[in-house]
Amino acid sequence: MLRMSTLFLRTLREDPADAEVPSHRLLVRAGYVRRIAPGVFSWLPLGYLVYRNIENIIRAEMDRAGFQEVHFPSLLPREPYELTGRWTEYGDNLFRLQDRRKGDYLLGPTHEEMFTLLVKGEYSSYKDLPLVLYQIQTKFRDEARPRAGILRGREFVMKDSYSFDIDDAGLEKSYQRHRDAYIDTFTRLGMEFVIVSAMSGAMGGSASEEFLAPTEVGEDTFVRCSACDYAANVEAVVTPAPASLDYSSVSPAHAEQTPDTPTIASLVDLANERADLVRADRAWTAADTLKNVVFMVSSPDGTEAPLAIGLPGDREVDMTRLEAVLQPRQSRPFEDSDFTKYPTLMKGYIGPGALGSANSSGINYLVDPRIVTGTRWITGADISGSHVFDLVAGRDFTPDGFIEVAEVLPGDSCAKCGSGLQLARGIEIGHIFQLGRKYAQALGLKVLDENGQLVTVTMGSYGIGVSRAVAAVAEQSHDDRGLIWPREVAPADIHLIATGKEDAPFDAAESLSGQLEAAGLRVLYDDRRGVSPGVKFNDSELIGVPTIVVVGKRLVDGFIEVKDRRTGERTDIAITDAVPALLAVCG
RNA sequence: CGGGGCGUAGCGUAGUGGCUAGCGCGCCUGCUUUGGGAGCAGGAGACCGGGAGUUCGAAUCUCCCCGCCCCGACCA
Numbered sequence: 001m002l003r004m005s006t007l008f009l010r011t012l013r014e015d016p017a018d019a020e021v022p023s024h025r026l027l028v029r030a031g032y033v034r035r036i037a038p039g040v041f042s043w044l045p046l047g048y049l050v051y052r053n054i055e056n057i058i059r060a061e062m063d064r065a066g067f068q069e070v071h072f073p074s075l076l077p078r079e080p081y082e083l084t085g086r087w088t089e090y091g092d093n094l095f096r097l098q099d100r101r102k103g104d105y106l107l108g109p110t111h112e113e114m115f116t117l118l119v120k121g122e123y124s125s126y127k128d129l130p131l132v133l134y135q136i137q138t139k140f141r142d143e144a145r146p147r148a149g150i151l152r153g154r155e156f157v158m159k160d161s162y163s164f165d166i167d168d169a170g171l172e173k174s175y176q177r178h179r180d181a182y183i184d185t186f187t188r189l190g191m192e193f194v195i196v197s198a199m200s201g202a203m204g205g206s207a208s209e210e211f212l213a214p215t216e217v218g219e220d221t222f223v224r225c226s227a228c229d230y231a232a233n234v235e236a237v238v239t240p241a242p243a244s245l246d247y248s249s250v251s252p253a254h255a256e257q258t259p260d261t262p263t264i265a266s267l268v269d270l271a272n273e274r275a276d277l278v279r280a281d282r283a284w285t286a287a288d289t290l291k292n293v294v295f296m297v298s299s300p301d302g303t304e305a306p307l308a309i310g311l312p313g314d315r316e317v318d319m320t321r322l323e324a325v326l327q328p329r330q331s332r333p334f335e336d337s338d339f340t341k342y343p344t345l346m347k348g349y350i351g352p353g354a355l356g357s358a359n360s361s362g363i364n365y366l367v368d369p370r371i372v373t374g375t376r377w378i379t380g381a382d383i384s385g386s387h388v389f390d391l392v393a394g395r396d397f398t399p400d401g402f403i404e405v406a407e408v409l410p411g412d413s414c415a416k417c418g419s420g421l422q423l424a425r426g427i428e429i430g431h432i433f434q435l436g437r438k439y440a441q442a443l444g445l446k447v448l449d450e451n452g453q454l455v456t457v458t459m460g461s462y463g464i465g466v467s468r469a470v471a472a473v474a475e476q477s478h479d480d481r482g483l484i485w486p487r488e489v490a491p492a493d494i495h496l497i498a499t500g501k502e503d504a505p506f507d508a509a510e511s512l513s514g515q516l517e518a519a520g521l522r523v524l525y526d527d528r529r530g531v532s533p534g535v536k537f538n539d540s541e542l543i544g545v546p547t548i549v550v551v552g553k554r555l556v557d558g559f560i561e562v563k564d565r566r567t568g569e570r571t572d573i574a575i576t577d578a579v580p581a582l583l584a585v586c587g
Numbered sequence: 588c589g590g591g592g593c594g595u596a597g598c599g600u601a602g603u604g605g606c607u608a609g610c611g612c613g614c615c616u617g618c619u620u621u622g623g624g625a626g627c628a629g630g631a632g633a634c635c636g637g638g639a640g641u642u643c644g645a646a647u648c649u650c651c652c653c654g655c656c657c658c659g660a661c662c663a
Contacts (some may be wrong), residue, residue, distance in 0.1 A: 010597080010598090010613075012598045012599085012612085013598080013611095013624065014598065015598095017593090017598085017656080018593095018656050020656075109663070112663080139663085144588080144661050145657095145659095145662085146660075323661085325595065382617095406659085461663075463663065500621060500622085502622050530620095531621090532625055533621065533622040534621095534622075534623035534624050535625065536624095537622075537623050538624050552622060553622060
């Protein structure tokens with residue numbers, strides 16, 4: 001039993017000045033966590049209870065799915081990460097250290113290498129597969145900017161699993177097993193979540209989905225279809241390509257003098273003002289223009305090459321999507337010095353005429369999927385102060401290919417059913433990947449198949465942010481008075497409060513708390529004498545145990561009060577019926 | 588790494604060159620109070636982020652450094 005009189009807890013009456021998001025604010029105010037360093041937190045007794053509840057639920061669900069728990073150290077040698085290139089690729093995000101003999105070590109940011117090598121050391125036959133191993137373990141990533149309390153820390157706990165299969169069909173099955181287990185896990189944690197298609201990012205591999213907890217403070221933006229079940233991280237949104245258009249009646253392309261129109265807005269204004277350019281049926285809009293943006297793309301080996309991207313003028317290039325597509329290559333917008341090196345690119349007036357491998361510049365030219373054959377555009381004429389009108393894709397220019405990097409806007413068409421998409425934010429609470437053979441190949445994880453041939457194992461990797469889940473649940477489940485824990489993750493089932501200055505309510509509550517514990521309920525008993533009822537009520541609401549029981553002024557009539565933290569609903573029950581009644585409430 | 592904000596007691600804060608750095612919460616002692624963050628009285632707690640400088644005098648002005656928060660970049 002937890003007693004408030006001795007519990008290591010100090011609730012704060014005011015919000016901490018450095019906490020912005022609700023979960024951070026409330027977890028600090030309610031005395032669950034304290035900050036130690038940027039992105040590094042300690043768990044206090046109440047917080048650690050909740051943390052362990054969540055960890056145990058995740059563990060129980062993994063075990064139920066038939067996965068086997070192992071445990072690696074956080075302190076790892078350099079070599080395995082050197083073999084896969086991640087010692088370098090991870091860059092500054094890796095916490096590195098040296099031992100006394102100057103040997104390089106790292107604090108594990110994720111453990112694909114270690115699991116791959118572990119299995120390589122033990123198994124060598126297809127008969128041993130499939131296999132799924134997991135661990136619940138502290139990870140370290142030197143994030144450039146930790147934020148939002150324990151939502152994005154530099155030290156955090158992750159449940160990471162890895163599946164090992166002989167072929168793609170097996171991987172697909174292991175992936176589905178995880179998907180199902182994750183659905184069960186997050187449901188049991190009382191979380192609202194959405195499964196979205198995702199980019200596999202630096203992890204490599206093919207298929208991947210994220211489990212997002214929708215909330216405004218989430219760091220990921222995702223789309224959801226208003227009509228069907230399509231959902232995707234914006235990075236992974238697929239833009240449906242419209243059908244090609246018949247352009248036989250479109251007049252030939254013609255260059256026009258358009259002085260002082262370096263921006264889309266100024267170009268559209270000019271086109272609508274000039275009698276010779278104005279459209280008969282409707283006004284020109286930014287969507288009629290073809291904007292060409294140039295980036296300098298650098299590969300991990302250090303080489304640089306320009307990339308031109310064409311997209312409708314009413315959209316920007318979404319840098320997040322661009323990074324995701326180019327991974328592991330990096331990009332930056334063209335600077336003046338770059339333009340100097342490519343004199344055929346006329347800043348502000350770049351058109352397809354100067355782009356593409358077939359043209360003089362030889363610059364790779366990729367366009368948005370909306371730019372299909374037959375679409376007509378106003379675009380740069382590659383001469384300062386001049387634009388081309390009626391330039392038709394497929395007739396007047398042919399891009400080198402397509403690229404999905406335009407910003408996604410609310411109302412964009414769903415790739416699955418064509419209805420409008422909605423945008424929302426979410427916290428990434430889980431991510432499942434079909435990794436494929438990247439790590440097995442790099443580290444030589446092979447087994448003999450039934451024909452005695454060596455085959456490379458195919459892998460999946462699957463993560464749940466355990467510590468992050470604590471914050472995500474808090475984020476989804478609180479009100480202006482404090483936290484509201486789902487019962488299974490709450491630090492207790494019942495927050496029992498005794499009020500008054502007489503001994504009677506304290507004696508009754510003391511006895512009741514013992515009976516409740518004997519009946520299997522977890523009790524947080526506020527036995528503090530001399531603390532006013534208001535303080536106790538406020539603390540109970542801040543702490544967020546789902547059921548609050550008050551033994552107070554109605555005790556003289558033999559009644560105690562039962563309050564539902566979430567709904568605020570109060571009922572009086574006879575103290576003689578308390579144990580069975582509360583067992584029923586706590587289900 | 589770029590932009591913005593900020594560092595004063597455990598927490599929240601006031602204090603733009605001049606007395607012993609002020610207030611609220613929390614903490615300690617005593618009395619009173621006990622159904623929505625009680626009252627009175629007395630107390631403890633601060634190297635004003637650090638260093639250098641300007642000045643008769645610096646929390647306050649200048650320079651350098653360190654740290655924190657937010658936005659962006661980045662982020663299995």
